[in-house]
Amino acid sequence: MAYCGTATAWSKFGLLTQFIGLALVLSGFSTIGWMVTTTVQDNTDIIIGLFQMKDCSTGSCATQALSSAYETGGRDATLGLMIVVLIVSVLTTVLYSIYVPTDAARYRCMIIIIMCLTFLAALFTLIGAIVYAASVPNDFYSSYSVGLVLITSLLFICAGCMLIGQAQENIFILTMESPNQSFPEFPSNDEEEMVAEAEYMYNARMEVLKRELAQTRRNFRRACQQIVLLNSRLSEVQKRHDRARAINSRSFQYSNRLQMDISEGFKKVYSEYAESQAEENRNLEIQIFGEVLVDSDEEYEPVN
Incomplete structure (x- = not known):
């Protein structure tokens, strides 16, 4: 046909x-x-x-x-x-x-x-x-x-x-290069188009990196908050452990020691996670700003 x-x-x-x-x-x-x-x-x-x-x-x-x-x-x-x-x-x-x-x-x-x-x-x-x-x-x-x-x-x-x-297709003109068709020629500036496309890609990439940086900072702060809570928990359990040892209550000593070990394990996990987020934050700052921000080293030091 x-x-x-x-x-x-x-x-x-x-x-x-x-x-x-x-x-x-x-x-x-x-x-x-x-x-x-x-x-x-x-x-x-x-x-x-x-x-x-x-x-x-x-x-x-x-x-x-x-x-x-x-x-x-x-x-x-x-x-x-x-x-x-x-x-x-x-x-x-x-x-x-x-x-x-x-x-x-x-x-x-x-x-x-x-x-x-x-x-x-x-x-x-x-x-x-x-x-x-x-x-x-x-x-x-x-x-x-x-x-x-x-x-x-x-x-x-x-x-x-x-x-x-x-x-459902995105393009409905299937054969724009048909030899039977003639289209008006318009002046085009390939260099400007390439620059505009590169600028668009750069801006899009920067937006993605900035969102990742914001998420990394939130993750770091939440990890530090958990470490602070665990430190407070360890301090309370340590006091109860000292009182149990003073009265020579072995059952309470064992229970408090078990809680301290669990809390120490969680604290170690959160500390390692905070360190990884701090390192990722520094890498993102270098990609976005070209350097680590002045207060970055102090702000993103993991809590001990």
Whole structure:
């Protein structure tokens, strides 16, 4: 299909489905086959369309304008909906026919418009068929025209779904370097673009490093706070241990010694963590400021 150019297979299939749907909705709209009644006893054979009818009760079929007896509210609503569907489906087919073969037309807005129109046409077609079928008298039954428009609604939904995958892409103009296209040449300054890009990357990198530096400082301070709390805890346990030893209470001495060992272990872990955060803080300051800040050595000395 040379007409379709470099379009994807999904969009080509969607365009074909759209054409078939348009043909079917035209057939369903124009044919006299929306509802039928045939009774042998009353010798009745009438076929009703949206704006014409065919009466074969006398033995010879004659097509005539729709009788006022069949111009019900359901028929009028369906006729209005089908006219809207015809307008929308023709517009959709035109846009679809532009989108598929034209590389420059494959942008996000075009895809969204086509999808919305196809789903809208399918919705109105389905509503029209349901409304008409619900208004059919008891002695009539729905005929092939209703089936055609129901199939049409499915085809319109299929045509819209064929573009869902392309709507999720970030770039919709697929072949900007096609030899059949000619684009105006604008003056460009590659050096300025490179400088601007480098400056942007540098600023972005600095923002990341500054966030890491702030997080490292918070981690260091929290570790120091835990060390201070553990020192206070050790001091209290040491006093209780000394009192237990003074009264020669071995059970309390053992319990206090166990608590002191646990606290010493936690303190060692927090001290090592604080030292690692202090070292990382110095490295980040060198990367950001080119040197360690003046008060950095004093501020980030781990608490003993």
